[in-house]
Each structure stands twice: as C-alpha cells, then as structure tokens.
Amino acid sequence: MTRIDDVARYAGVSTATVSRALRGLPTVSAATRARVLAAATELGYTVSPSASRLAGGRTGTIAVVVPLITRWFFGTVVEAAEAVLHEAGYDLLLYTLGGREHIRQRLFRTADLHKRVDAMMLVAMPLKAADFVTATRRMLPGVTISSGTVVPGWPGVRINDVAAARTAVAHLLALGHRRIAHISGEPNDELPHTAHLDRRLGYRQELLDAGIPADPQLDIDSDFTVAGGTRATEELLRRGEPPTAIFAACDEMAMGAMTTLRLAGLRVPEDISVIGIDDHDLAGAVGLTTVAQPVTEQGRLAAGMLLDQLCGTFPDDRELAPVILPTRLVVRESTGPPRAT
Amino acid sequence: MTRIDDVARYAGVSTATVSRALRGLPTVSAATRARVLAAATELGYTVSPSASRLAGGRTGTIAVVVPLITRWFFGTVVEAAEAVLHEAGYDLLLYTLGGREHIRQRLFRTADLHKRVDAMMLVAMPLKAADFVTATRRMLPGVTISSGTVVPGWPGVRINDVAAARTAVAHLLALGHRRIAHISGEPNDELPHTAHLDRRLGYRQELLDAGIPADPQLDIDSDFTVAGGTRATEELLRRGEPPTAIFAACDEMAMGAMTTLRLAGLRVPEDISVIGIDDHDLAGAVGLTTVAQPVTEQGRLAAGMLLDQLCGTFPDDRELAPVILPTRLVVRESTGPPRAT
DNA sequence: CTGAAAGCGCTTACAG
DNA sequence: CTGAAAGCGCTTACAG
Structure with a gap:
C-alpha cells in the first residue's frame, strides 16, 4: 500500500506538502502541487481515511438517522441527501432506528456518534427521542427534517x-x-x-x-x-x-x-x-x-445545510428558523363531489 | 474526552490491558477485566474509532452498495441487513449508485473502499459493473444479492x-x-x-x-x-x-x-x-x-454470511455456490380464468 | 511557500 | 496474564 511518504519521496517534497497539495490547501505553489498530484497518480496513492481522521479530527462522514428506510418518505429523503453528500465527498452512515421499542437500544450504539461522524441528519424523530440528540449533540452539527423534530441550535427543513x-x-x-x-x-x-x-x-x-x-x-x-x-x-x-x-x-x-x-x-x-x-x-x-x-427537495436542502455548517459558511442565527417548503394540491381521480342525496 | 490511558491509570493497569479487556480478549483475568470495565464505565470512556482503525486495521464498518434505495426490493434488503449488522456492532456505509450513467463516477469514489470498510454487500449489480468490484475487491470480503451479480470468491444469496x-x-x-x-x-x-x-x-x-x-x-x-x-x-x-x-x-x-x-x-x-x-x-x-x-430473509442471510467471513467462521469453499431461497405463489384477486370466448 | 517534528489514540508483537 | 514500546499513516502548529 502506497503511503504519503512514498509520494513525498517521489515528488521530492515533505509529507506535509503532499498533505496540503492533495487537499487543495492554498498554501502550495502551483508547480509543487502539480508535481505532487503527478506523483500521487503515478503511484496510485489514496489517503488512508483512518490516519487522516485520527490526525485531522474530521471523519468525512455524516450520519443519517431515520425510523425506517422502507417507507417512501424516508427512502426518498435518504436517496436525495446521499447524492448531495457523496457529491461533496462525504460518506453516509445509515441508522434506521426501527420502531419505538428498538430506539433505546439503538441509542446506546449511537452514544458516541460524535466520534464517528462530522455531523448528523435527523429525520422524523419525535421530541422525546431528543435524549438521543442530547447524548450525541455535544459539538456535533446537525439538521432535522420533518415537523416535530426540533433540536435547539440545529436548522430544520419541513413542510407546514x-x-x-x-x-x-x-x-x-x-x-x-x-x-x-x-x-x-x-x-x-x-x-x-x-x-x-x-x-x-x-x-x-x-x-x-x-x-x-x-x-x-x-x-x-x-x-x-x-x-x-x-x-x-x-x-x-x-x-x-x-x-x-x-x-x-x-x-x-x-x-x-x-x-x-x-x-x-x-x-x-x-x-x-x-x-x-x-x-x-x-x-x-x-x-x-x-x-x-417536495421530499427530494427536503433531503437535498437539508444535506446542503449540513455541508454549509461543515464549511463554516452557514448563515447566522436568524436563519435557524426551520425552512418551510411549500405543498400543493394535486387533483387526480380519487376525489369528486358527494353523491346527490 | 477520556482516553485509554485515563482508564488505564484509573484501573491501575497498562493501556494494553485496557484495550484487551474492553474488547473481550480471553487473555485477561476476570478480576482485571472487571476492574477495567468499572473504570471505563466510571469515566464514561468509549474507544476512539479513528485510533482503533488506524492501529488495528479494522474499520467496524460495512459498505452496502445498491442501485437505489427507493425501490421496494432494495430498501427492504438494506433494512434487513442493517439490523443484523448493527446488532453485531458494525456500522453501515450506504452507497446508492443510481442509474447506469452515474455508476462510473461513483466507482471513482469507491475505488478505495477497502480502506473504509471491512467488507461489502453488493446488491443487484450487473456483471459489467464487476470492474467496480475488481477495483475494490482486493482483500475485501463480500457477498452479493440478486441473480446476475456474481463475484468470484464471494458467496451470494438470491432466488431462482x-x-x-x-x-x-x-x-x-x-x-x-x-x-x-x-x-x-x-x-x-x-x-x-x-x-x-x-x-x-x-x-x-x-x-x-x-x-x-x-x-x-x-x-x-x-x-x-x-x-x-x-x-x-x-x-x-x-x-x-x-x-x-x-x-x-x-x-x-x-x-x-x-x-x-x-x-x-x-x-x-x-x-x-x-x-x-x-x-x-x-x-x-x-x-x-x-x-x-423472501427479501428480508435475503438481506439477513447475506449480512450473516458477511459476518461469518469477518469472524473467520465462514464455511469452506463448497459453500460458495449461491444460496437460493425459495419463492412461492401467492394467489390474490388479480388473476382468474380467461373470459369464455 | 515549505519542512522537521510532534502528536492524534489506539493495537500488537514481543518479552516476561 | 500483563506491560513497555513501537507503530499505524496521516495533519498541524511552529519555525523559517
């Protein structure tokens, strides 16, 4: 397995420079960056996520917590969020908490979620399950979807x-x-x-x-x-x-x-x-x-708000009021006037 | 954040012993183990996954790769697998590859999947996308679900x-x-x-x-x-x-x-x-x-086969023929005899 | 813009 | 059964 020092040696620079160049930090000259990228490509190097996490403190991963994945709403939200998150280079850790009776035990497993992910998306969790959030929220950015799921300090997306x-x-x-x-x-x-x-x-x-x-x-x-x-x-x-x-x-x-x-x-x-x-x-x-x-939209939007927080580009506190997306009547064949009595 | 040496000091043992005791390795005396567990509980210690991964080489995570999550079959498989994997202490990284046109770019992201997960479950990926597997299979255990998804060396679950x-x-x-x-x-x-x-x-x-x-x-x-x-x-x-x-x-x-x-x-x-x-x-x-x-069954079974491989308890090569689960006719109201002509 | 060096927090031979 | 020490492979102040 190629390591960062292999690349450093090959490119004739220090590992620090390789690290910076590969992550696109601005403090690297164009010439050096090009040399490093070439070396990395040549050697087929990809960073070790484990080492990067330990040293850098970022996991590059986001937890998505839903009650179930088989219900249409949840599946659609997850699919939409996943596309946005992967696009931005994040991995998605899926937690389906299941029915009410399973939640407590699952909470146990997620107690140290802040060590596994950089942020979390909480979908349709009731206020009661906020204990769950309390346990993990410590310094963890997050976003909620669906009404009734309100976590102080986290933005939310929902409909009215x-x-x-x-x-x-x-x-x-x-x-x-x-x-x-x-x-x-x-x-x-x-x-x-x-x-x-x-x-x-x-x-x-x-x-x-x-x-x-x-x-x-x-x-x-x-x-x-x-x-x-x-x-x-x-x-x-x-x-x-x-x-x-x-x-x-x-x-x-x-x-x-x-x-x-x-x-x-x-x-x-x-x-x-x-x-x-x-x-x-x-x-x-x-x-x-x-x-x-708009379910796909809710998933996409929430994922974007998460990314904004992680980039530090999240707007100020005024924006913390939940974003309410519009709904609209779609008339098909299942409704009509009542029978004349 | 409590670290392993805090626990070691508190329990009066070395970090090596804490590590062993907490993971349930057999080479720890009952008395010592009890002392370590008590200390860990007392201090609210949980292991740092990042450090553990880097040092131990295991990620405690499994990748589940599906075309979509919103289709009934895929959602059901994932939900079933997730329950089994979380039960066993594994996290689940979800990859929905999307339509044919997205696969290639997604493959790029998953090229170093073997650095992120211990094993993977591949659902309904066609033979053609086996390039994908070639890229990641290197020393990565796996299991497939659905016919047409056959990876040499991996067991599979499907119906006929x-x-x-x-x-x-x-x-x-x-x-x-x-x-x-x-x-x-x-x-x-x-x-x-x-x-x-x-x-x-x-x-x-x-x-x-x-x-x-x-x-x-x-x-x-x-x-x-x-x-x-x-x-x-x-x-x-x-x-x-x-x-x-x-x-x-x-x-x-x-x-x-x-x-x-x-x-x-x-x-x-x-x-x-x-x-x-x-x-x-x-x-x-x-x-x-x-x-x-039996879709839930396929998800559960496949997850179990993955865990068996990770525990080293996977049966010998004869078992590598895919497991074929039975199907059965369920007669409801949508079929009947043709109209008399 | 770049490098030397410390440090992230564990696990694992190795030795006893 | 237990410990001292090396090492996993990066990132990050710090210094220049």
Missing part, C-alpha cells in the same frame, strides 16, 4: 403540516363534502412521528372554520402505513353511516383506504372520495388525489 | 428467477390462459439489473413447454418501475388484440399495468389477469397475485 391538512380538507369542502373522515397516526404508533398531530389539527381547524362540528366517530387513530389505512377504514365502515370523503394523513394510508373501500364494494370517488398527503410514487398509478410535498 | 417466472406463467396456464404477455426490463434499463433476463427466459421456457409459440407482440421491454409497467401496458394495448393475461417481471410493473388497464376500462381479472414477482408491501393492498420472494 397544519396547512397541508387544511388544503386537503378545503379541497373536499369545495367539492361539497360535509361528512369528512380523518384517518391518521397516533401517539402509540410504532414509529416516532409527530407530523400526524399537526395534520389532525389542520383537519379540525378547517372543519371548524367551515362551521362543521367535530365528529369523533369520523376521526380514527391508526398508523402511517398501508395496513394502517386499511385497518382505519374498516373501522370507519363498521361505525355506521360512512362519510362521503376520507382525508388520510399520508398517501400510504390513503392507498390502504382505497383498497378497503374497493373490497367493500364502494366506488372511489363516486361513493367516497379519498385524499392523502405526500404525492407518493404510486399515487399517480392509483389515481390518488393528494397534497404533494 | 427462471423458476419464479415459470411459476407465474404456470399459474396463468393452469387458469386456462394461452395469450400471455410479458412486460419486463431491458438491457438499456436505467438500472443495472439482470434479473429480468432470467425472468424472461422462464416465461419463454414455460410457454414453450406448454406448446405455445413465442409471440414477440406480447413481449415488451420497459423498466422495473410502476411507470415502466404503465408504459409497457399502454404499448401492449396499442398493438391490437390484447392478451388475456400479463406476467409482469416485478410487482411495481404489475401495479403500473393494473392502473393502465383500469384507466383503459378493462377489468382485472375479468378482462385481463395480472401477475407479478416480489410480493411487494402494496401487493396485498391492490389484490395482486404474485410470486413472493
């Missing part, structure tokens, strides 16, 4: 979940619906989200503003998965007179709802309209009307 | 894609179908798969055995995505008399096909049956009949 929910409900109201059900996650969800709280809030506010009293019969707790959507919808149908529309807190739930309705012999949207939030990859395929959120 | 395809087609034949279309990926797919070649082979063989001549009109190249499925199906419908059944090379394509059929006013399965391969999370939700493959 309340507003997104209101947009969804407003669409249904505009179509003439009055009996609008909501299926969402709950505090006991396997996954540590909190976005569902804001979305439920938006649902209630929008109905309230329309003068429609809240009906607990139409508001069901479940979880943010396809299965959660089918379960919630089955429950809804069991409760008697069905609503004319269902607002699902995410597209995966909405797709579950559509399936259940279909199996129950109800047509979407003729009998019941369905709307979600996300604009999941499959939303177009199943004709789901939804409130789209 | 030919057999899976035959199972799917046999199901359709048993229902009475004779005009069976196939929609699949192609060599120019954005993603570097090869599984589609085997699946197409199985399709043709099964038809051949049933005495049904191949009909190029019914065999369409596209790619392994929902959008690929819709595109292929639209093309199929344009070509004139539709088949009575469609065998999609993966569930995502099958779901795209179902959507297109629905929008075209064709009922599934009354007018056309659809079957896929995978048993995607959403397959149940949309009632898709499919040939299920």
